[in-house]
Amino acid sequence: MSTGARDSIDLAVIGGDGIGPEVVAEGLKVLEAASDAKVNRTEYDLGARRWHETGETLPDSVLQELRGHDAILLGAIGDPSVPSGVLERELLLRIRFELDHYVNLRPARLHPGVITPLAVDRVAPDGVDLVVVREGTEGPYTGNGGALRVGTPAELATEVSVNTRFGAERVVRDAFARAQARPRKHLTLVHKHNVLRYAGHLWRRTVEEVGTEFPDVETAYAHVDAATMYLVQDPGRFDVIVTDNLFGDIITDLAAAVTGGIGLAASGNINPDRSAPSMFEPVHGSAPDIAGQGKADPTATILSVAMLLTHLGRTQEAARIERAVAGDLSDRRNAVRTTGEVGDAIASRLA
Amino acid sequence: MSTGARDSIDLAVIGGDGIGPEVVAEGLKVLEAASDAKVNRTEYDLGARRWHETGETLPDSVLQELRGHDAILLGAIGDPSVPSGVLERELLLRIRFELDHYVNLRPARLHPGVITPLAVDRVAPDGVDLVVVREGTEGPYTGNGGALRVGTPAELATEVSVNTRFGAERVVRDAFARAQARPRKHLTLVHKHNVLRYAGHLWRRTVEEVGTEFPDVETAYAHVDAATMYLVQDPGRFDVIVTDNLFGDIITDLAAAVTGGIGLAASGNINPDRSAPSMFEPVHGSAPDIAGQGKADPTATILSVAMLLTHLGRTQEAARIERAVAGDLSDRRNAVRTTGEVGDAIASRLA
Numbered sequence: 066m067s068t069g070a071r072d073s074i075d076l077a078v079i080g081g082d083g084i085g086p087e088v089v090a091e092g093l094k095v096l097e098a099a100s101d102a103k104v105n106r107t108e109y110d111l112g113a114r115r116w117h118e119t120g121e122t123l124p125d126s127v128l129q130e131l132r133g134h135d136a137i138l139l140g141a142i143g144d145p146s147v148p149s150g151v152l153e154r155e156l157l158l159r160i161r162f163e164l165d166h167y168v169n170l171r172p173a174r175l176h177p178g179v180i181t182p183l184a185v186d187r188v189a190p191d192g193v194d195l196v197v198v199r200e201g202t203e204g205p206y207t208g209n210g211g212a213l214r215v216g217t218p219a220e221l222a223t224e225v226s227v228n229t230r231f232g233a234e235r236v237v238r239d240a241f242a243r244a245q246a247r248p249r250k251h252l253t254l255v256h257k258h259n260v261l262r263y264a265g266h267l268w269r270r271t272v273e274e275v276g277t278e279f280p281d282v283e284t285a286y287a288h289v290d291a292a293t294m295y296l297v298q299d300p301g302r303f304d305v306i307v308t309d310n311l312f313g314d315i316i317t318d319l320a321a322a323v324t325g326g327i328g329l330a331a332s333g334n335i336n337p338d339r340s341a342p343s344m345f346e347p348v349h350g351s352a353p354d355i356a357g358q359g360k361a362d363p364t365a366t367i368l369s370v371a372m373l374l375t376h377l378g379r380t381q382e383a384a385r386i387e388r389a390v391a392g393d394l395s396d397r398r399n400a401v402r403t404t405g406e407v408g409d410a411i412a413s414r415l416a
Numbered sequence: 417m418s419t420g421a422r423d424s425i426d427l428a429v430i431g432g433d434g435i436g437p438e439v440v441a442e443g444l445k446v447l448e449a450a451s452d453a454k455v456n457r458t459e460y461d462l463g464a465r466r467w468h469e470t471g472e473t474l475p476d477s478v479l480q481e482l483r484g485h486d487a488i489l490l491g492a493i494g495d496p497s498v499p500s501g502v503l504e505r506e507l508l509l510r511i512r513f514e515l516d517h518y519v520n521l522r523p524a525r526l527h528p529g530v531i532t533p534l535a536v537d538r539v540a541p542d543g544v545d546l547v548v549v550r551e552g553t554e555g556p557y558t559g560n561g562g563a564l565r566v567g568t569p570a571e572l573a574t575e576v577s578v579n580t581r582f583g584a585e586r587v588v589r590d591a592f593a594r595a596q597a598r599p600r601k602h603l604t605l606v607h608k609h610n611v612l613r614y615a616g617h618l619w620r621r622t623v624e625e626v627g628t629e630f631p632d633v634e635t636a637y638a639h640v641d642a643a644t645m646y647l648v649q650d651p652g653r654f655d656v657i658v659t660d661n662l663f664g665d666i667i668t669d670l671a672a673a674v675t676g677g678i679g680l681a682a683s684g685n686i687n688p689d690r691s692a693p694s695m696f697e698p699v700h701g702s703a704p705d706i707a708g709q710g711k712a713d714p715t716a717t718i719l720s721v722a723m724l725l726t727h728l729g730r731t732q733e734a735a736r737i738e739r740a741v742a743g744d745l746s747d748r749r750n751a752v753r754t755t756g757e758v759g760d761a762i763a764s765r766l767a
């Protein structure tokens with residue numbers, strides 16, 4: 066495991082399904098252009114094709130190998146030919162859980178020049194620059210739940226959201242630290258404690274108590290329903306948001322839409338303790354409808370590569386990529402470019 | 417119970433907390449102006465004040481009385497002086513559950529003249545006119561869940577989403593019928609079946625199977641995270657949406673924001689079987705920060721009164737209110753008016 070800048074990066078690459086391999090290729094192109102490190106990549110053939118051919122999603126031996134890398138770059142997982150949830154749960158979520166990616170980090174920034182669905186002049190005159198710290202290993206994502214009398218009129222199905230103090234505390238502390246390192250030093254807890262009383266109580270108390278360690282960070286609270294309104298009416302009010310796995314899933318897609326779409330939204334599945342490699346991936350899915358046509362925007366993957374470099378301590382290289390992307394975005398206008406052309410344009414700004 | 421237009425309406429009125437009584441007063445003003453029925457109102461003093469004075473939220477005897485009315489008009493519930501969730505769960509949700517309000521109906525229409533956070537010309541050139549049919553009696557709202565070792569580092573808290581075929585089927589059938597009665601005849605299921613497999617499986621199969629009874633209704637599916645994106649990027653794609661209690665809570669606030677804010681968003685907690693009265697309420701909360709200042713927009717309550725009249729079979733009176741509101745909205749511009757002035761303006765259009 067890397068704990069700082071080294072001369073080489075041992076990178077596990079999972080292109081995955083649909084547009085995954087296309088956007089990952091551009092991410093790697095930009096990584097090579099931006100980093101002085103020698104990048105040793107190992108490609109892992111995981112996803113729909115492997116499942117169809119072998120029935121395997123993530124063999125234990127592959128999981129074990131993944132652990133040996135400095136970081137993982139993932140394209141996208143999922144295909145309509147595979148029953149819903151199989152790849153998502155057995156591959157993507159399994160990696161997040163097994164490698165203890167308890168911080169799912171999702172920044173949403175409105176870059177100059179980017180067109181959004183919002184009337185920005187009116188609702189976000191000072192821009193948007195927020196980070197969602199989504200819990201990644203608990204909540205309704207644990208797979209706890211079950212069904213009874215399936216297929217009968219008496220069918221019952223449950224889903225259990227599992228929340229622990231251990232799990233909430235570590236992600237809340239991480240979120241506070243991130244808030245403290247930012248100019249505004251503001252942290253909003255998003256939950257629904259007026260209805261989900263047990264989990265809500267745990268999250269609220271955890272934020273209150275961990276907050277005493279960060280007296281200079283101001284805290285706020287929003288119910289998840291209200292948070293979706295704020296994200297479109299006044300997204301500039303948010304700095305850092307901390308929330309559970311499901312609410313985080315929902316509001317980060319919305320935050321992405323508000324700041325220009327999932328074509329631009331990067332994410333890191335981070336293990337802050339570095340007991341296993343972290344995984345970086347665009348927020349978007351495999352978009353099978355446009356796969357193989359060079360239509361996918363690789364920007365989200367490229368920004369995920371910048372997050373990867375930051376995580377490995379290569380902050381200057383990360384900053385260079387972010388500047389190159391910002392430059393490209395501000396010049397984009399309505400130009401129609403292929404996936405490869407966008408990657409080339411960003412890479413050439415690094416040359 | 418009324419099953420059609422009658423000469424009188426026995427109405428239970430719960431003003432509630434904060435701005436609740438103010439907006440309800442305007443709703444009643446418009447009801448009187450719009451309806452030929454004799455409105456017999458009974459006011460129920462429920463909410464924060466009663467809780468502070470007596471410790472009561474909803475005495476069984478009051479619940480029993482509520483059952484005897486044709487319908488219930490509710491303002492808003494909730495006050496920061498009461499521990500979070502007490503009034504919400506013991507009063508609002510208790511009424512929804514006890515009176516079997518399994519259809520929580522939340523239309524979202526973009527009226528001409530209304531300013532929204534969206535760049536409407538770009539993302540909704542053909543307007544927005546959707547209805548969310550939110551399940552009202554199951555999901556994570558059942559209060560199932562618990563906590564262990566509270567206050568210790570080993571604390572555990574769970575929330576259980578309870579879903580039954582019985583509960584899903586009846587609301588899905590209601591949603592199909594509503595879709596069938598609309599010009600587009602389109603129904604979208606919103607869920608998260610790639611992660612919430614047990615509940616997701618139940619909802620999907622239910623939509624597929626009930627759908628065979630409605631062959632002329634086209635169906636679609638969106639994960640809840642994607643649905644929030646669509647609501648800001650292309651809200652016109654939705655006609656009727658059916659979803660569970662929690663996802664419905666979240667996306668209806670967003671749909672309200674997108675169509676002009678919760679000041680305009682009406683809702684009905686409907687018992688389609690008419691085994692108990694239905695309850696109509698604005699989607700917004702009690703907004704204690706602006707209570708008593710005449711600043712609240714009563715439009716959402718007034719539109720909820722129109723839904724109430726529709727439910728009681730008085731569709732022409734409902735349509736008159738809707739036209740009056742549409743007229744008022746198109747003339748509104750940036751005029752600053754008090755709660756009472758808005759109510760007066762809408763009532764005067766009915767004269």
Ligand SMILES: CC(C)[C@H](C(=O)O)[C@@H](O)C(=O)O
Nearest residue numbers: 153154157314348610611641
């Ligand atoms: C594909 C799915 C399991 C995943 C999630 O729900 O976490 C995705 O929506 C995401 O946000 O990364």
Ligand SMILES: CC(C)[C@H](C(=O)O)[C@@H](O)C(=O)O
Nearest residue numbers: 259260290504505508665699
């Ligand atoms: C107040 C709260 C319990 C309620 C809910 O979550 O249903 C509200 O948000 C709503 O949408 O009516």
